[in-house]
Amino acid sequence: TALWPDARDLDVLGLGYATPFLDGLRSTARRAVAAMPAEQGVERWPAGGRTASVLVEESRLPFMEAVFDRALLVHLVEDAEALRPLLREVWRVTAPNARVVVVAPNRAGLWARSEASPFGHGRAFTRTQLTTVLSEAMFEPVAWSRALYAPPVGWGWLLKGVAAWEKVGETIAPGFGGVILVEAVKRVVAETPKGKRRLVFAPAGAARREPVRRAPSARRL
Numbered sequence: 669t670a671l672w673p674d675a676r677d678l679d680v681l682g683l684g685y686a687t688p689f690l691d692g693l694r695s696t697a698r699r700a701v702a703a704m705p706a707e708q709g710v711e712r713w714p715a716g717g718r719t720a721s722v723l724v725e726e727s728r729l730p731f732m733e734a735v736f737d738r739a740l741l742v743h744l745v746e747d748a749e750a751l752r753p754l755l756r757e758v759w760r761v762t763a764p765n766a767r768v769v770v771v772a773p774n775r776a777g778l779w780a781r782s783e784a785s786p787f788g789h790g791r792a793f794t795r796t797q798l799t800t801v802l803s804e805a806m807f808e809p810v811a812w813s814r815a816l817y818a819p820p821v822g823w824g825w826l827l828k829g830v831a832a833w834e835k836v837g838e839t840i841a842p843g844f845g846g847v848i849l850v851e852a853v854k855r856v857v858a859e860t861p862k863g864k865r866r867l868v869f870a871p872a873g874a875a876r877r878e879p880v881r882r883a884p885s886a887r888r889l
Contacts, residue, residue: 671769671811671851675700678737681761684744687713687721693738701736703729707747726754731761739768745801746773746790755805759854766854768807772798774814774848787816787846798850807852814845 675697682690682702694700694714702721704710713721724730726748739762748754758768773787775794799809 680738681736682740684742686740686742729757734763741770768852806855809852811851813849816846
């Protein structure tokens with residue numbers, strides 16, 4: 669909500685298990701679609717009305733080029749069989765200057781080390797590793813944060829103090845949050861070895877799309 673308080677007139681894609689976040693954007697978004705990988709399985713979403721969820725192959729998303737203005741990747745990158753081809757597919761289906769948020773297990777956090785946690789399976793990441801894979805897929809990270817400072821144990825009594833855990837953890841141990849969150853912007857040009865910029869993708873009609881405001885590089889989530 670801090671990053672995208674309003675999705676008015678925007679097309680939003682959720683990949684992985686992003687439906688809890690899509691619920692908050694669906695009322696204002698022009699279109700909201702939940703795409704779930706075949707290895708993960710798909711559930712009907714939303715609960716009422718026309719279904720807007722679909723089972724997909726990670727390396728072949730069933731969407732046209734430059735369709736989505738926003739994309740949420742949640743419970744996805746840690747289990748992706750081929751992460752780089754997947755991110756290139758996300759790049760293909762997002763519009764120029766689209767914004768993408770990736771939620772990934774933090775290699776330094778406790779949640780990635782607990783088998784009882786959904787983030788304890790698959791690969792975990794450091795900020796440097798996420799920067800590398802996103803940059804290779806032509807996304808520029810512009811904002812970072814971490815979350816899940818509470819330990820990965822039974823949630824009963826912890827739920828009442830979860831806000832305090834987050835506040836204290838971010839203050840005294842910011843590097844040990846259970847997940848890393850990064851917002852990235854799609855790039856449509858690449859730097860050549862001599863530093864010259866070259867166009868790498870120009871979908872038909874892209875110039876007619878309204879550009880998305882770019883976030884300052886130092887801004888936090």
